[in-house]
Amino acid sequence: MTAAIVFDLDGTLVDSLADIAAAANRMLADQGLAPLPEETIRGFVGNGLPKLVERVMNHCDMDMNRHGKLTQATLRHYTAAASARTRPYPGVQEALEAVRQAGMPLGLCTNKPEAPARHILQALNLEPYFGAVIGGDSLPVRKPDPEHLRAAFDALGQHPVRIFVGDSEVDAETAQRANVPFLLFSRGYRKSPVARIPHHSTFDDFRDLPQLIRSQFTA
Ligand SMILES: O=C(O)COP(=O)(O)O
Numbered sequence: 005m006t007a008a009i010v011f012d013l014d015g016t017l018v019d020s021l022a023d024i025a026a027a028a029n030r031m032l033a034d035q036g037l038a039p040l041p042e043e044t045i046r047g048f049v050g051n052g053l054p055k056l057v058e059r060v061m062n063h064c065d066m067d068m069n070r071h072g073k074l075t076q077a078t079l080r081h082y083t084a085a086a087s088a089r090t091r092p093y094p095g096v097q098e099a100l101e102a103v104r105q106a107g108m109p110l111g112l113c114t115n116k117p118e119a120p121a122r123h124i125l126q127a128l129n130l131e132p133y134f135g136a137v138i139g140g141d142s143l144p145v146r147k148p149d150p151e152h153l154r155a156a157f158d159a160l161g162q163h164p165v166r167i168f169v170g171d172s173e174v175d176a177e178t179a180q181r182a183n184v185p186f187l188l189f190s191r192g193y194r195k196s197p198v199a200r201i202p203h204h205s206t207f208d209d210f211r212d213l214p215q216l217i218r219s220q221f222t223a
Pocket residue numbers: 012013014015048049050051052053056113114115116117140147172
């Protein structure tokens with residue numbers, strides 16, 4: 005029995021925090037403001053770029069009327085260097101290869117805007133694995149709206165089993181609302197303990213993922 009698997013991107017397949025933080029900090033520098041530590045910005049990732057900029061601006065007590073402009077500026081900085089320091093987590097490519105060889109169609113559902121998401125997949129040689137890529141600006145809705153995740157699965161066709169792999173509270177909520185089993189990668193950008201995030205299974209090493217999927221979801 006084949007399962008369709010949809011993955012989240014930031015904090016799941018790739019560690020992208022350094023480039024996200026650099027873009028936000030370039031925007032702050034344009035405004036004459038000091039950079040924020042990566043660890044602070046880590047807590048702002050998960051609900052897409054406009055929300056990240058809103059959280060940065062709140063943190064720095066900035067005038068929210070400028071949110072639209074500063075979101076565009078941050079996106080420009082990000083697009084210019086989206087894959088400079090972004091790297092897949094260890095074992096990601098091998099895991100994708102293994103599940104694809106087992107005949108499972110793969111999709112991506114990220115709140116990152118689609119253009120930089122595709123750029124990162126290309127730069128890291130991950131794009132050929134994905135039959136569908138849905139970004140945070142691809143639809144009128146984004147995670148945690150379950151329609152965002154459903155769109156990624158639907159683009160892969162009809163398969164008896166659906167599995168979502170992600171790293172965050174937002175991903176867990178999305179999976180729950182879409183009624184899809186959720187596999188939680190525990191080394192990403194989550195803010196709460198693993199036990200507080202609803203999940204079907206959790207893993208901390210991509211080398212374990214193919215076997216986890218085989219044993220739990222395929223007959
Ligand atoms: O862009 C974000 O805020 C998070 O992106 P993700 O959905 O790939 O984790």
